Amino acid sequence: MREQLLHLLFPHVCLVCQKLLLPEEEYCCSACKETFDPFRTSSEAEDALRQTVVSHFGDHFQFERAWCRYQFHKKSALQQVLHSMKYEGIFNLGKSLGRQLGEWMISEGDIGDIECIVPVPLHRLKKTERSYNQSEKIAEGLAQSLRQPVCSEFLVRKRYTVSQTGLSAQARQKNCEGAFLASKGVRGRHVLLVDDVVTTGATLAAAARALRASGAEKVSLAAVAVAAKE
Ligand SMILES: [Zn+2]
Incomplete structure (x- = not known):
């Protein structure tokens, strides 16, 4: 808290x-950034995401493609940075992480026919508590790099879900079931769904189901980090 206030x-x-x-550094010095654990390639990242989802929910990974920049370790510098973004309202940090994620996606090869970028929504009440949605900031940064629009209105959270911290995979799945509603605007489109950190994939799976139910043709996934197997 003290660190974030200082920032x-x-x-x-x-x-x-x-x-x-230094003038070229943003939010985090290069020495601290070096302790982050980036994936070497996008296919390595996609495999890790797939394994995370499959290990919790069986063999149904519902995403067309999936990108993720870092492995997330508890008590790491990255955790501290992401925490600042989520709870301390350092808005442009999310945008900067999103922009870097997008640049990396492009540098890793063809990203396919993605047409719109949709952040995982926060419930209206939670948004008021926290005042902004960190996934939306990441989506804005991605939009700059990928040159595709952010369409936040395509997905809403219709139910106020309890915090998932400390819940088991099954409890998380139950907590998220039916929590999202997608608009008809997604019909026939390839949607890039955006989240900050993937823990079990419960939120994303529920959001992807809602997008599909409203006619999205493909749903891909982009996240800043995925929880590493400790
Ligand atoms: Zn530092």
Whole structure:
């Protein structure tokens, strides 16, 4: 908390170690950034996401393609950075992570016929508590790199789900069932669904089901990080 407050007051200080940032550094110094655990290739990332979802929900990975930049470890510098984004309202950090994710996706090869970028929505009540949706910021950064529009209105959360922290995979699945509603705007489109960190994939699976039910032709996935197997 103290670190995040410091960052709001002194934006030129590393979010993790509080050293002064160099002009080319953003939010986090290169030494702290080096401790992040990036995937070497997009196919390695896609495999990790697939394994995460399949290990929790059996063999139905419902995504056309899937991209993810980092492996997420507990108590890591990345966790500290993502926490700042989520709870401390450092808006442009999400955008910056999204932009970097998009640039990496393009550098890794053809991203296919993605037509719109849809962030996993927060419920209206939660949005008021937190004042913004971090996935929407990541989606905005992705939109800049991928040159496709953000269509937040295509997916809404119709039910206020309880926090998933500490819930088992089954409990998470139950918590998310029927929580989303997609608009007819997705009909026939290839949608890129965006989240910050994938833990079991319960939220994403429920969101993807809603998009499909409203006629989305393909649903792909982009996330900043996926929980590493500890
Ligand atoms: Zn640092």
